[in-house]
Amino acid sequence: MINAFNVKNFGPIKEATTTFGDLTILIGAQASGKSLFLQLLKLILDKRYVVATMDKYNYVIAKNPDNILNFYFGDGLSKMWNEETTISDGVNTFKKTGLLGKGPVDSKESLFYIPAQRIISISDGRPKNFMEYDASTPFVLRQFSETLRMFFQYGLNGSKVVFPIGTRLKSGVKKSFQNSIFHNGKVTIDDTSGQKKMQLSVDNMNIPFMAWSAGQKEFMPLLMAFYCLSGPPQNVVDRNQYNYVVLEEPEMGLHPRAIQSVLLQTIELVQNGYKVLLSTHSQVLLEFAWAFNIIKSCDATEVQKGKLLRRMLGVENYDSISIMMNGIFDKRINTYYFNNTGEGVRSTDISSLDVTSDDLDISDWGGLSQFSGKTSEIVSKVINGDYE
Secondary structure, eight states: OOSEEEEEEETTEEEEEEEOOSEEEEEOOTTSSHHHHHHHHHHHHTHHHHHHHHHHTTOOOTTOHHHHHHHHHOTTGGGGEEEEEEEEOSSOBOOGGGGGOOOOTTOOOSEEEEOTTGGGGGTTSSOOOGGGSOTTSOHHHHHHHHHHHHHHHHTTTTOSEEESOTTSSOHHHHHHHIIIIITTOEEEEEOTTSSOEEEEEETTEEEEGGGSOHHHHHHHHHHHHHHHHSSSOOSSOOGGGOSEEEEEOTTTTOOHHHHHHHHHHHHHHHHTTOEEEEEEOOHHHHHHHHHHHHHHHSSSOHHHHHHHHHHHTTOTTOHHHHHHTTTGGGSOEEEEEEEEOSSOEEEEEOTTOOTTOSOHHHHTGGGTTHHHHHHHHHHHHHHTTOOO
16 A cells, blocks of 8 residues: 655646545536546556456557557647656556456456546436547546446345345445435436336335436445445455545535435544545535544543534434444544646645634635635624615
């Protein structure tokens, strides 16, 4: 395992340096290099698996690392790795030619990647296979979709129920998802058309996938990814092979209450020993990290701290959640701000999330809390009769 990842002069990234916590949060505006940084991490860690997968699907590499980069990131993007690019883990430096090192056909992944565009993987209610996408689609999305397809086909053990499943997820997490997303509905498989597709059974109605709410549709590939990484062992996806989980923008399409539910499952992933790297535009997730650090450093007992955290997440009454959170305050959350200054993207360590800091990158949480601060200031002025 590596504990840090440093990238210089790769595409729009001028310099991004991170040290991994148990949970590492990346924030920044759109097109600030977060996804490229995370996809590059996946490529460096799992290059043998990536190349073996390309061989499997008959992509022609021809001993050219640029071909790998184009197949991996998308057509024409190999130029992001140029002569000035430096990539390291703080100890080892990685060369472009190192991508050519082939591995066996059964090379295993070490990083499970959940991409931001995950809804594309089940856009019509069924996971698609790797080759249904064209060459412009990033490898991480194609591979994620293929993983979900295999789990959908073979990981449910013949059951037609996708949610809730008794053997998947902690009871408190499951109940939280039920309350915030499905509202006592049941997700089942409809195969009357000849293809297995999901439907939502609620109030004596069977609702086809395309008629679901946007949030429910966005959540399903995330839920299936959580199934792959939790619960009893199953043959389709070996969760024990993974050391890292990347979760891009888990808040997409979700109400803040549902984001809290996703946070619960993220905590379980951390407690299960994964290094979780999460990119986000959600203030909710930064508020969680901020509050976590404050609770962690306070004088309360561990039991009291756990109660405070569970109360914040609205699950104080679930014994399974209480057990799941044992030792959680031994974990570390690191936060990095990816800022495009106009001269390239640079990362800043804002892990303290200190709202009193003179460094605006830290006190404004990389801009995520800036609007709240401004609105509070304006409202305060209006209340005091100050209209200037």
